[in-house]
Amino acid sequence: MGSRRTSIFENGLIWFGAGVSLAEILTGTSFAPLGFTKGLLAIIIGHIIGCGMMFFAGFIGGKTRKSAMETVKMSFGSTGALLFAVLNILQLVGWTAIMIYDGSLAAAGIFHVANWVWPVVIGGLIIIWILVGIESLGKINTVAMAALFILTVVLSFIIFGHGSLNTVANDGLTFGAAVELAVAMPLSWLPLISDYTREAKEPTKATWASVIVYGLVSCWMYVIGMGISIFTGESDIAQIMVKAGLGIAGLLIIVFSTVTTTFLDAWSAGISSESLSKNINGKWIAVAATVIGIIGAIVYPMDDITDFLYLIGSVFAPMIAVQIADFFILHQDFSRKSVCIQNMLVWVVGFIAYRWLMGVDTILGNTLPDMVITIVLSVIVSLLFGKKND
Numbered sequence: 001m002g003s004r005r006t007s008i009f010e011n012g013l014i015w016f017g018a019g020v021s022l023a024e025i026l027t028g029t030s031f032a033p034l035g036f037t038k039g040l041l042a043i044i045i046g047h048i049i050g051c052g053m054m055f056f057a058g059f060i061g062g063k064t065r066k067s068a069m070e071t072v073k074m075s076f077g078s079t080g081a082l083l084f085a086v087l088n089i090l091q092l093v094g095w096t097a098i099m100i101y102d103g104s105l106a107a108a109g110i111f112h113v114a115n116w117v118w119p120v121v122i123g124g125l126i127i128i129w130i131l132v133g134i135e136s137l138g139k140i141n142t143v144a145m146a147a148l149f150i151l152t153v154v155l156s157f158i159i160f161g162h163g164s165l166n167t168v169a170n171d172g173l174t175f176g177a178a179v180e181l182a183v184a185m186p187l188s189w190l191p192l193i194s195d196y197t198r199e200a201k202e203p204t205k206a207t208w209a210s211v212i213v214y215g216l217v218s219c220w221m222y223v224i225g226m227g228i229s230i231f232t233g234e235s236d237i238a239q240i241m242v243k244a245g246l247g248i249a250g251l252l253i254i255v256f257s258t259v260t261t262t263f264l265d266a267w268s269a270g271i272s273s274e275s276l277s278k279n280i281n282g283k284w285i286a287v288a289a290t291v292i293g294i295i296g297a298i299v300y301p302m303d304d305i306t307d308f309l310y311l312i313g314s315v316f317a318p319m320i321a322v323q324i325a326d327f328f329i330l331h332q333d334f335s336r337k338s339v340c341i342q343n344m345l346v347w348v349v350g351f352i353a354y355r356w357l358m359g360v361d362t363i364l365g366n367t368l369p370d371m372v373i374t375i376v377l378s379v380i381v382s383l384l385f386g387k388k389n390d
Helices: 008-019 022-034 036-064 068-076 080-110 117-132 138-162 175-189 203-232 237-243 248-274 282-299 306-330 341-357 367-385
Strands: none
Touching: 008 138, 008 203, 008 248, 022 036, 022 080, 022 175, 022 203, 022 237, 022 248, 036 068, 036 175, 036 203, 036 306, 036 367, 068 080, 068 248, 068 306, 068 341, 080 117, 080 237, 080 248, 080 282, 080 306, 117 248, 117 282, 138 203, 138 237, 138 248, 175 203, 175 306, 175 367, 203 237, 237 248, 248 282, 306 341, 306 367, 341 367
């Protein structure tokens, strides 16, 4: 939706903003029953796996100068990829609603107003971000990210500097399930990252910067969430900010972290929609996605997103696995075909395998085993049926 090339620094800022997220802090609270050491290990392992997949997706888009959903056509065909474009748009609209909901709930904990006010305020700021456009956000993002960085450092100091160790009841979360929850967040960005790396002046370096910055910041947010439960015994981040006297500063963290993260969801919903038809204006679809998100945040409760995260994983983990096999191993491109049947069937097997693996407790979670299965199957199928690029 623009022509100016973005710098490595700008890409880093974009993904810093994506990482500073209430959803990640809230997900991090789930790790408390493991204890700090095991919880931290699960967070790190999960992010290494998830960010590794995220890197491959961003690298493919950067090298080919194609959006995320355009790169999917290289493996599944021009029509076959539409399935993933639609699923991606749906998950992005879902994320937009979830993020606005979480941000509004937390903001209301600091400054209580009618339940529709904060969704409208946060959603309105996201729409302004969209209308300004990603190419023109350089200075705005620099200021916003600097403020967020300072405020999250303060929040970290409050949690870890003044809290005391609390015993957290074990809710049955296994180490493998915790790893999968850590994989889930970077994996949810996997269908988006190419939308930004394709616009970079130096796509490979920008991909590395994006993934490293996001991975580190996301781990930080998870640890803050875990620390909230372990060191303060409090599950409500808004109340922690109020008790710490952050007040307006805390409100700014909540609002701007929600805006900078959710902007990427809505913006990429617009970019993905452009792959459905050349007549679609992605910017206005992004605005529409935000409006739907505002309405969803007002109308529907969205407190538990675990099943949503697992659904995203089961769809997009085998999808990127097929893409990795095609781009890096088999060097084949089906973008001029309508539908690549063999890859669609491999993806279906990968989807089923992921859902089955959800019932199996492995130390590395579901995603990595599923992707290994899918990549190996993709290579075997290609060798059996031949590379038929069209």
